[in-house]
Amino acid sequence: MQLFIFVFCAILQIGYSFVVTNATRVCIIGAGIGGLSTARYLKAEKINFTLIESTKYVGGTWRYDERVGKDENGIPIHTSMYKNLRTNLPKATMELHGFPMPEDTPTFPSWEVYYNYLKSYAEHFDLYKCIKFEHQAISVKKFENEWKVKYKHTPTGKEVEEKFDYVVVATGHHSKPYVPNFPGESLFKGNVIHSHDYRVPDPYKCKKVLIIGSGPSGMDISLEVELVAKRVIHSHHSKEDFNTPFPKHHIMKPDIKEFNETGVIFTDGTYEEIDDVIICTGYKYDYPFLDKNCGLNITRYSVTPVYRHLVNINQPTMMVMGLFFHACLPKALDAQARYATALIKGDFTLPSQDVMMREWQKKYDEIRSAGRPITHIHELGDEEDEYYAALSEESGIEKVPTVMFKIRLLDMEAMTDNLYTFRNFAYTVKDNDTFVRSVEVEEAPRIFPCAGDS
Ligand SMILES: Cc1cc2nc3c(=O)[nH]c(=O)nc-3n(C[C@H](O)[C@H](O)[C@H](O)COP(=O)(O)OP(=O)(O)OC[C@H]3O[C@@H](n4cnc5c(N)ncnc54)[C@H](O)[C@@H]3O)c2cc1C
């Protein structure tokens, strides 16, 4: 079949093209930033869509929920937000297209301020009435030329099946914990959670806490736990130079060799007694509702093959939003939503499947030959600005200005330099290419009432 499509397209020299009609129907799954943005642009183009959202709320992971485990309808709590979270990107890089944040928004807002912004976004574009809340997608399957989407009304369990021409998957990927196996972990007597279930530092008062992982969650959570803990033992294998002047009771350790009943032996042979563990090893891509016939290969670190980190090459009427990391995520999601809308509207045509497949393979080979781990397949990183340029050149959407990428790089540099102070800066956008950074607030003194050496 694939060979047939390839030959067919090659002979006719055409790409994939779709004609939008009043009968064109789009299914959006998820009402986080990705789903809300897509709804906004489809609505503006008067393209018919159904947005299903399993919770009662918009904003996805940006809504804090003190509960862990399952919600009132038995659906696993989606959000990974914790109570004291402030963004790690400055507000300019998290603003959605043409919808400025209120003037008095701090440079690094709390989750609450940003969540309120997303709610006002949904209100402003009159999206609430377009959302089927408490409906969870349970199966997405291709059937001839249509998508059959089955979804469940979560309070009653009633299932509905609807047919669509396009499916836009916007369920995020910061919800399903990735937890490696640690030798001896079943012996350990203390309390162990994943950062997905971390809410407040209170349970760690005067405890010896092991934090595993040095990604954004591991670093951020370790800083708030050290304020209350007796000792923070931070295990990771990052080669990054952390210049942050950690206090004496926050110590770095290499990887875990094994747990026993009372603590952990690390790969350097040292032992630490531990009360509690917070596993901050990140999240995995997880789309349990996608049928095999969608043609996607989903691993914990990749969803392939996709064109522009978005279009399912085997079924180009399906898009999976927000697969990337190391980017101004809200800007990138907004750009994807505009690209998807332009595609559905017919403003541009995708290359043939064969061309998209070759492009994807090229990217895969580049990562391989550079000796980079294949877990980097969806990293934008240094290529973020090129990504925005490519989306715009192809689809005609307005480009995300280069200044956003530049701000993110300096912010990340400041973060690597000093985790305590990087949020003291303010970033003012001057034009599409330039910004000014200034010191907005001075560092507040940090006190550690419970800190101890042993
Ligand atoms: C702790 C934490 C801190 C972060 N900090 C930052 C930051 O400072 N800056 C930044 O830019 N990004 C940050 N992020 C990344 C964040 O994920 C993105 O900013 C953004 O929220 C992603 O939006 P999304 O729409 O892709 O997914 P989500 O926000 O996860 O939304 C997905 C939605 O889909 C719904 N859903 C899931 N499955 C189904 C289903 N089967 N059927 C129906 N609905 C479903 C969910 O209920 C949810 O509402 C952070 C993430 C976490 C976890």
Ligand SMILES: *[C@@H]1O[C@H](CO)[C@@H](O)[C@H](O)[C@H]1NC(C)=O
């Ligand atoms: C859809 O119908 C509306 C109203 O009948 C019409 O104005 C619009 O042009 C139609 N759109 C398309 C894409 O056919």
Ligand SMILES: *[C@@H]1O[C@H](CO)[C@@H](O)[C@H](O)[C@H]1NC(C)=O
């Ligand atoms: C969308 O399509 C459905 C099913 O064809 C139809 O009932 C509904 O009225 C349409 N909505 C809009 C806004 O066109």
Ligand SMILES: *[C@@H]1O[C@H](CO)[C@@H](O)[C@H](O)[C@H]1NC(C)=O
């Ligand atoms: C765990 O291992 C350490 C280091 O070998 C040891 O000192 C400690 O007693 C062990 N704990 C138990 C309960 O065996």
Ligand SMILES: *[C@@H]1O[C@H](CO)[C@@H](O)[C@H](O)[C@H]1NC(C)=O
């Ligand atoms: C799925 O992707 C992974 C990672 O790229 C790869 O190792 C694996 O072989 C792929 N599986 C299939 C069935 O294509």
Ligand SMILES: *[C@@H]1O[C@H](CO)[C@@H](O)[C@H](O)[C@H]1NC(C)=O
């Ligand atoms: C900034 O970029 C946008 C989009 O590419 C463009 O429309 C606008 O004219 C640019 N502004 C300036 C001052 O160059």
